[in-house]
Amino acid sequence: MKILVINGSPKGERSNTYRLTQAFLEGMGESGEALETRELEVGRLKLRPCLGCFSCWNKTPGQCCISDDMGLVIENLLWADVTVWSFPLYYFSVPGPLKNLIDRQLPMVLPFMEEDGGETGSGSHPARYDMSGKRTVVISTCGFYTAEGNYDGVKSLFDHLCGKGQYTALFCGQGELFRVAEVKRRTDEYLEFVRRAGREYLADGISAETRAGLNRLLFPQKIFESMADASWGVNRETGKRESDTLIFTRQMAALYQKESWPGHDLVLEMCYTDVKERYQIVLGREGSTVLTEGFRTADTTVSTPVTVWRAISEGKTSGSEALMKHQYRVEGDFELLITWDKYFAGAESGDDAGGGEQAAGTALHMPSKPTGFHILLLPWIVFWVAASVHPFWGSLISLAACVLVPLVFYRNQKTIYDVLSVGLVTGFSTALLLGAPSQLVIPLAYLAFGIMWTATCFCKIPLTAHYSMNDYDGEKALSNPLFLKTNRILTLAWGVLYLLTPIWTYFILGTGIGGWVGAINSVLPLLLGLFTAWFQKWYPAKVAKG
Ligand SMILES: Cc1cc2nc3c(=O)[nH]c(=O)nc-3n(C[C@H](O)[C@H](O)[C@H](O)COP(=O)(O)O)c2cc1C
Structure with a gap:
């Protein structure tokens, strides 16, 4: 397919609009169709204004009396299957030199008057050449916050030039933002929609979803x-x-x-x-x-x-x-x-x-579903408290917790540690039900919990980070080294606590207050919880102070 781009911005390749045009062309290229592209930069062409002499209609039919680059333009217009007009909005219309080029297309039509099918309610001239099957795309950016209401003049011009509904238009407000590096994330997101539009254009036409993306403002008006x-x-x-x-x-x-x-x-x-x-x-x-x-x-x-x-x-x-x-x-x-x-x-x-x-x-980058620390903790807490009071019934209650917790919190995103916790608590509860001694199984459960935490300190993302990210920018926080370092320290503190807990748990379980071990073992985590809340704020602030 032969594509002709007419770049009507005086800024040439530095044009905002040209970025959209390039994205559109890239999209067309991705459609699988073999493309041959030519570009004409209006600012580099030698084009004098039309003299209005009509010699291209009567004296030398099809031939303009001015000898400049317009011959080359017409040759390319006749060559192309798709012509992409790319230009900025100037005073609610096309820039002057481009209007000049449009005027100079007069030799491409015959002088005779005809109805234009009632589409625009005015007369028109028949084409001198066979233009059937040729397609037109109009891409433009403007400086105001929206394209809405600014393009009436341009639409009217192209309605007459190509016929109403006979061309595809992409008009975009806030055009100057395409050269601002600080907002590149947003403009890239928009350009992705333009690329999609290019891809779809050569297939079944631009979809409603892509159109919606193109119609969305880059930024709110204010x-x-x-x-x-x-x-x-x-x-x-x-x-x-x-x-x-x-x-x-x-x-x-x-x-x-x-x-x-x-x-x-x-x-x-x-x-x-x-x-x-x-x-x-x-x-x-x-x-x-x-x-x-x-x-x-x-x-x-x-x-x-x-x-x-x-x-x-x-x-x-x-x-x-x-x-x-x-x-x-x-x-x-x-x-x-x-x-x-x-x-x-x-x-x-x-x-x-x-x-x-x-x-x-709505700028928070939250994961689609938040994770929940309680999902990880609940099966363990139920097991430690209930199984130390009564190994048999406590184990049954723990098994019930392993089934119920994921069901009750079905809306939350589950981490690998939530799944592992359910598996481990199920294992320890089953061991108790099968008659394994609780003085051994319960400390072992604390040890397993401690190992799980400590081991993740050596992973890219420490365990607590999977949960505290909910309060700090969601999954985006996982690429923040300060956030990860803070969480690594905290995960290690918790891991060490639970690696040590089995020692006194074993001895307490051997005494008359063994049934209280779950409650006793909640005191230190409570204190560590308070420390965690403080440390999460204090440590990043300390690093930030330098
Ligand atoms: C002379 C002139 C007239 C302009 N007229 C309008 C206008 O009528 N409406 C508008 O929204 N932006 C207007 N603009 C802003 C441009 O359309 C906008 O900056 C555009 O993104 C420039 O695109 P380009 O980099 O592709 O040339 C005008 C800019 C200039 C220099």
């Missing part, structure tokens, strides 16, 4: 507009140019999602150590404000070279890895950093093109 306003680097009140670092800070502040406001304002202070500039972002109920003076008491202070923070924002460096390497420091409330994605929009899409802001508060 967030996009504040980001766009900040990007010009000009102060709203004075009209003067601001420092690059301040522009960067304003753009970061623009990504704030006010739906995450925790009930009181948060003050985030950014100290850029290399350029010696300091700004505060106040995260409030109605939005964010950047303070350049009259500073408030900061809740969280980030001291960082601006280069490091930029690299993190652009996704070139991992924030948590940079923190571990002490490339920046955080003082005060560390929680804000841990739950950053809740406060600042990143990869997530905005609302549908008609758009409001409803999607803005």
Whole structure:
């Protein structure tokens, strides 16, 4: 299949729209069809405006009197099976040079008048050449937050040019974001839909699902507009140019999602150590404000070279890895950093093109189903308490717990340790039912539990991380080295406790208070639980302080 791309952006290959066009072409290429592609960049062509002399209709039919690159354009238009028009929206229409090229297509039609089938309610001219079977795609980005309502002029132009419904259009708002590295995650997600559209276009046509993805705003209107306003680097009140670092800070502040406001304002202070500039972002109920003076008491202070923070924002460096390497420091409330994605929009899409802001508060990367620590613990606790009171009935109760717990918590995602726990508790309970001595089986159960925990300290993801990730960005937290290190230490602490527990359990079971061993053995875990809650916050904050 022969594809012709007409790139009507004066920016050539640096064009935002061209990124969409490339993704569309990549998608077409993935469809399995052999493609031959040619590209014409309007800005590089020598094209004079139409003289309106009609000599291409009467004196030299089919031949323009101007000798320039338009002959080459027409030759390519006749060659192509699919023509992709790629251009930015300029003043609600196509850029001037592209309009010029469109005007110069006059030699491609005959002078005679005919009805256009009533589609557009106006007259038209018959084609001079056989254009049957040729297809048209129109791809365009615009600067406003939505394409909705901005493309009436373009639609009308192509309706007349190709016939209503006779071409495929991809119009996208917030076009300037395609060159902003900080929001690449989101624009890449959008480009994936464009690629899909290209793939489907050559097969059965673009599906409704892909269309829905293409119609979704890159960012909610308010967030996009504040980001766009900040990007010009000009102060709203004075009209003067601001420092690059301040522009960067304003753009970061623009990504704030006010739906995450925790009930009181948060003050985030950014100290850029290399350029010696300091700004505060106040995260409030109605939005964010950047303070350049009259500073408030900061809740969280980030001291960082601006280069490091930029690299993190652009996704070139991992924030948590940079923190571990002490490339920046955080003082005060560390929680804000841990739950950053809740406060600042990143990869997530905005609302549908008609758009409001409803999607803005949904940035948490939670797994589809959360895991549950209780699912792991309950069978063990039931076994330790019940079996030490009465080995036979306690074992039966434990077996019932092994069956019931997964059923009751069927909504939760199960980890390998939940499954292992059910298996082990079933094994120990069966051993007691078969008459094995409880003074041996119960300590062994503690030992097995301790081994399970300690062993995972040597795995990539320590046991507690599988559960505490629910509170920290879901599965995304599992790639955070600081999160994993914190959990490794905690898992080891718990593992060691349970490796030691069998020792005193064995002796207590030999005394008259053996039935209380389950209750007695709950005291230390309770204390360790309190330590865990404290350590989870204290340790990352200590590392962050450097
Ligand atoms: C002269 C000019 C006129 C523009 N007119 C509009 C417009 O009417 N509506 C709009 O939403 N964006 C408008 N824009 C913004 C561009 O459409 C937007 O920046 C687009 O993403 C640029 O695409 P490109 O990089 O492919 O050239 C205009 C930009 C320029 C330079």
